[in-house]
Amino acid sequence: MIETATDYNAMTDDAFRTMVRDFVEAHYPPALRFQIGQLPHSVTRGWYGKLAERGWVAPAWPREYGGMGLSPIKRIIMARVFDEHGCSRYADNGVMMTGPLLIKFGTPAQQAYFLPKILSGEHVWCQGYSEPNSGSDLASLRTEAVWNGDGWTISGQKIWTSRANQAQWCHMLARTDKTAAKPQDGISYFLVPLDAPGVTIRPIKILSMQDDFCEVFFDQVKVPADALVGEAHHGWSITKALMGGERLFLGASAQSFNALALLRQIARAVGSWGEPVFMERYARLAADLADHNSLYEAGLEKVRAGGELGPEGAMLKVHQTEMYKRIAATAVEIAGPYGGLSGASDAVNEIQVAATFLASMAGTIYGGSSEVQRNILAKQVLHLP
Ligand SMILES: Cc1cc2nc3c(=O)[nH]c(=O)nc-3n(C[C@H](O)[C@H](O)[C@H](O)COP(=O)(O)OP(=O)(O)OC[C@H]3O[C@@H](n4cnc5c(N)ncnc54)[C@H](O)[C@@H]3O)c2cc1C
Incomplete structure (x- = not known):
């Protein structure tokens, strides 16, 4: 297997962020920025190819398997730059799930056959x-x-x-x-x-x-x-080992920051920006997001110091996904008739308001529903029976 030469963890966070930003600006197709949901593999294949050429398809895999071997903090920086630039997720289930599965539990033959085909994009x-x-x-x-x-x-x-x-x-x-x-x-x-x-x-x-x-x-x-x-x-213990530790990503603030920026654009387009009733609602959402971001940053600090997220991960996931839903629902309300359109309209700055709202529903279900996350918090934090 090809080992990635560069030790990205030795770079400062700022230098790493700048390098990733430059790469995204040079290679991510502008027409595919800030799309709703995950684009099909046929559309993101070119971007996947660019990441593969650079050896950047698999940020978390160890370098000896062709990954970047990034520390959790560097992975978060990379994900954040991608989010800020509106990069769609590529067909990453092989990278996120099959790779870690085989690296941890697979035979050498399974690793040798499957991992390179995930990195190249041959197998989705x-x-x-x-x-x-x-x-x-x-x-x-x-x-x-x-x-x-x-x-x-x-x-x-x-x-x-x-x-x-x-x-x-x-x-x-x-x-x-x-x-x-x-x-x-x-x-x-x-x-x-x-x-x-x-x-x-x-x-x-x-x-x-x-x-x-x-x-x-x-x-x-x-x-x-x-x-x-x-x-x-x-298989159950394997699955449990794979599912742990990803909630910091599901609780990342970028999705809600992006949604709030869309809400501002819609409000300006329909003339609500500056209206006291709307501004009060907007201020509440922005304040909630600032609170969430503080919690998220605290989680980042814990990971940066080498710790692991406990129930804070469940809290971050519930709070971020539910906040995203509230922002998207507010956008539907203020967009009036345009909030129900399946496509976009220049009356709302070409933003797909209804599609954003529908997409916001998914986060409270996958990766463990809000109710299930609340059960975790009830047991582990509040020690309820
Ligand atoms: C966008 C998206 C992508 C997905 N992708 C995949 C995929 O690629 N592969 C895959 O295998 N699955 C996938 N899923 C499925 C996802 O894992 C399940 O939807 C999720 O586990 C919930 O299961 P369910 O839909 O059967 O709902 P149920 O488990 O039947 O839950 C129904 C309702 O009951 C609540 N509930 C359930 N149990 C409890 C409890 N103990 N206490 C309190 N409330 C409870 C839930 O919160 C929910 O509101 C995806 C789901 C979404 C939304």
């Missing part, structure tokens, strides 16, 4: 966890994998699989032991090619008319023995 991955009736309560999942003597036969259904219709591979959970005492104990982790016979992908059109959410059906899908990651029946 999706994540097959959720099922009908198994979302927050993921351990109740029913898709099963049965050992057939040569490998595994997988049958069942996944749902809400983001961008399965753009992916070649799915990393997924399936039940391999129905007799285990706890539902968490009988689950295994698999890597499944989406062109295998028996796989059917059905896109779900959502309110914003995007169709990159999918149902994925597995009908007696045969995969070889080396499709298993880690030990059989130990």
